[in-house]
Amino acid sequence: MNYEQATNYLFTRLPMFSRIGAAAYKKDLTNTLRLCEYLGNPQTKFKSIHIAGTNGKGSTSHMLAAVLQTAGYKTGLYTSPHLRDFRERFRVNGEMIDKDFVVDFVERIQPAIDEIEPSFFEITVAMAFEYFVREGVDIAVIETGLGGRLDSTNVVIPEISVITNIGWDHMNLLGDTLSAIAYEKAGIIKPEIPVVIGETDEATKQVFEQVALEKQAPLFFADTQRYVAEWKYDHHQLVLQVATSATDVRNSYQLDLPGFYQTKNCITVLEVIYHLQKAGYKITEAHIQQALRQVKKLTGLHGRWEVIHTNPVVVLDVGHNEDGIKQITAQIELSDYQHLHIVIGLVKDKEVEKVLTLLPKEATYYFTRAQIPRALPENELAARAHAVGLNGHAYEDVNTAVKEAMHRAEKKDMILVCGSVFVVGEVNL
Structure with a gap:
């Protein structure tokens, strides 16, 4: 073996x-x-x-x-x-x-x-x-x-x-x-x-x-x-x-x-x-x-408001439950950026609506999923997010979503990847 x-x-x-x-x-x-x-x-x-x-x-x-x-x-x-x-x-x-x-x-x-x-x-x-x-x-x-x-x-x-x-x-x-x-x-x-x-x-x-x-x-x-x-x-x-x-x-x-x-x-x-x-x-x-x-x-700790790229700033954070997302949104308010892009994927057994309602409505969203069976399908996540006023499109994998965010972002924008440890773990940048 x-x-x-x-x-x-x-x-x-x-x-x-x-x-x-x-x-x-x-x-x-x-x-x-x-x-x-x-x-x-x-x-x-x-x-x-x-x-x-x-x-x-x-x-x-x-x-x-x-x-x-x-x-x-x-x-x-x-x-x-x-x-x-x-x-x-x-x-x-x-x-x-x-x-x-x-x-x-x-x-x-x-x-x-x-x-x-x-x-x-x-x-x-x-x-x-x-x-x-x-x-x-x-x-x-x-x-x-x-x-x-x-x-x-x-x-x-x-x-x-x-x-x-x-x-x-x-x-x-x-x-x-x-x-x-x-x-x-x-x-x-x-x-x-x-x-x-x-x-x-x-x-x-x-x-x-x-x-x-x-x-x-x-x-x-x-x-x-x-x-x-x-x-x-x-x-x-x-x-x-x-x-x-x-x-x-x-x-x-x-x-x-x-x-x-x-x-x-x-x-x-x-x-x-x-x-x-x-x-x-x-x-x-x-x-x-x-x-x-x-x-x-x-x-070797990673994924805690971790800046992995600048111009635009790309941040990874493994926060995924209600309290974790509250901490992330508080951090967003302390951050300096022109426009916010959020790449997010969640798992099925989280309180999805509670998490989504905490997120800023003025951001552009890229709804995705980690490659695990527990992941909430990206189209379902997008539909539930749209219902609470979050706007964006669905992407079948994390890196496609991140690439699209990078393509659309200006130099002074911020891209945040969050929602699941597994989503963050799949980022290749």
Whole structure:
């Protein structure tokens, strides 16, 4: 078996959420625990930080990994989904997993796959844990896939648990109220393990307080400890002055992730680092500042208000749910351009009308679809968008849509590609 055969086996043999949606979601941890047992329980052999949340958990995970590796810790990073390369999901100090390891792992795990019949995600979680043990990481940053309580990653006992925020997403699986969704995310809170909540919300605060109390887990709300006192843009960098609420001591940070929504994620990261420092991790202010200037370079993060072309400006952003699109529209309002072109594709199981009604009506739209079965057909998306006042045409694939936008755009225009991780991942420019 070579690498292409191994990955093809994973993509075609196992139920995959990105391809088929809810049918691939396993609602308990049994399969993951059985896989881990088959491998000698690798999840017990490395330290970790466990991160859940509706939005921002990917950026937060990458920022934390960047800080830890800058501070000299051999750092694992497990995230999902990938944009272009399956190996993006598994990194150690920013380097993707070895192809040879993937092949060896798939060959070794096949008997367990035949017996347990796990999902694609369950296998990738087990692969990540096994890889981090083999690489001898000092600590790994583990991002949940979906939810928290029943997510396959929820077999680790971390140094600290993190929940970035709660918003509307995957309601068919996680619940139809914010408190129900918060309860699922709060499932990553472990007995006596500190938990940091990124954003305080009256609709969910009580849920976190109750679960933390039951688990006797120290609870901290990041946005009550620090706030952004000043901010500005400088050459596609976000420059922040962050103040500590209790003392008003201020520190300056320059982020290579320019989306204004990163201010919230930065506050969360700083609170997590504060607790790691208290626990004995040797992380200095210089480490934090150095890491945040080069998160993309250190960790390979892409697709977060990422400028990939100028004259016209072309921006990629993986925001795809109601809250993510709200953050994108806020960023649009902060941007300078002559006319806005939006290339967008959505998946069927999102609240399509809610997302569409948030988007600016004065933009020119290019409705498209990613090449996955879950994608909403471009003509249906165009019809539903026209019904709420968005004007544009349908294109059968992402790159045809992007090329048409590039052809029609003036030099001072902006082209935004958004709506789905899979849409962004298919852009070739």
